[in-house]
Amino acid sequence: MDKIKPTFSKGGKLGFLESTFDAFETFLFVPNTTTVKGAHIRDCNDMKRTMIVVVLALMPAFLFGCWWTGSQVGLEGFQAFFYGLVRVLPMVCVSYIVGLAIEFYFAQVRGHEVNEGFLVTGLLIPMIFPVSTPLWMVALSTAFAVIFGKEVFGGTGMNVFNPALLARAFAFFAYTPSMSGETVWYSNWTMMGAQVDGITGATALEQLASTGTMTYSPLDAFLGMIPGSFGETSTLAILIGGAILLFTGIASWRTMLSVFVGGLAMGYLFQALGVTEYPAWWHLIVGGFAFGAVFMATDPVTSAQTNKGKYIVGLMTGALAVLIRVVNPAYPEGMMLSILFMNALAPLVDYFVVEANISRRKKRVKLAK
């Protein structure tokens, strides 16, 4: 490794590929560079490790999604799991290849290091898409999200919106029929010799929006035995992931908790007003609410930075999601839109929190005088 390094450094033969080389070197090996000057506090949690933990936290939902995809078409046990894996792996590959290619290209052009943020985004994207989404749509949405959500703002850490959600929002508005509606789980694959029947099922949210109730039991919804996007169905699996994130301290419990509280409060409000008949807590277990609360709203880049801001943004995200779900019949799922909207507002909330703090301290100074 060290031998070929000079080739890629400045002035070397392949110097223009410096960022690419650096990315692979730090990803595959522990780099031998150390801080030479001054005192720095360092722990083992650099960005790569952080991202890996998030990927680990996503695993329960991912594995469940594999199994559930298979069971939906009538397979059992390991076969079901394998079927789901085969269906989703191409999506994962496509989203990683497209996204990383763009990231590497931009990093190369700008002479930056390649950032690791996409490791998580690349896995999140297939998990919030229906499994039946054509691969080219995944590729296009990923490209759109990475270029317009991230790179035009200056790359990882500078983005205003969560790139994975942006990919879904793009696909949702551009290819509405493929992304929602009744045919989400349509599939007609031949698998292991047996013709797997195509099935169609309305998502639980769709049922709630159109009939005011759902045919799935709350327990099924909690465990994830309902139709939906690949990784979003099982609230249980998501909560396991959420626990990992909280335990390692990567995600903010403030955001996570207040999203749930906000959604619940709004749900009860609607219930009290008689707008909806079903219990408020159903909102938390159907659709992408839990997934959004645990993995999307807590994104450290696009969420609020101040602690108070986190509560405010979280509460509003949850409340808005339920509001959109109940009041707007065109969008049975409001989580995506509400998170993106609050992404846009988070800096404003932060600004007011900071300003309020400043004026409070100024007042204190005055009193002391």
Next chain:
Amino acid sequence: MSNNLKYLTGPFSANNPVIVQILGICSALAVTVQLKPAIVMALSVTVVTAFSNLVMSLLRNGVPARIRIIVQLVVIAALVILVDQVLKAYVYEISKQLSVYVGLIITNCIVMGRVEAFALGNKPWASFLDGIGNGLGYGMILVIVAFFRELFGSGSLLGFRIIPESWYMAEGGFYSNCGLMLFPPMALIIVGCIIWVHRSRNKDLQEK
């Protein structure tokens, strides 16, 4: 002579009203869902800018500075009504598609901007060329945006099908139109992309 040429061609690239001066964005988003209305709109705006520039340039020494805006408005409004009537008479379908946006040419910043900034201080012929140049520069962007929006949003160009029916999912294919292209936000993103490409090719336009 070369000066006149500069008035005509300057707005095509280095001084483009849409992508450099960022004027006339509103109508660029509104009428570009399909190519045909975009082309008609481009021509209409070109006619209006050209003749309002010409007329105001002829009147420029006779109009008191205090009431010049109102005079400009009268001239521009008269021209827009003329254009509107012509469109209604000859291309009724498209004029219906464009609906209020023909009338709203009056409020297009490019028209009044050129009259204020150029025609009031220059000779009629130069003003006329400047008007044509700016109209075409605006139209150029409109056509580019409409090209992408119609091709990817409806799979056709000027109403002719480009992407074969058999590709579509409803027919058992793999393709489906990008619904986002039909929404104005996507037009804004396309304009952004054009600006991006344009700036990266013209380094002197990049802001620090």
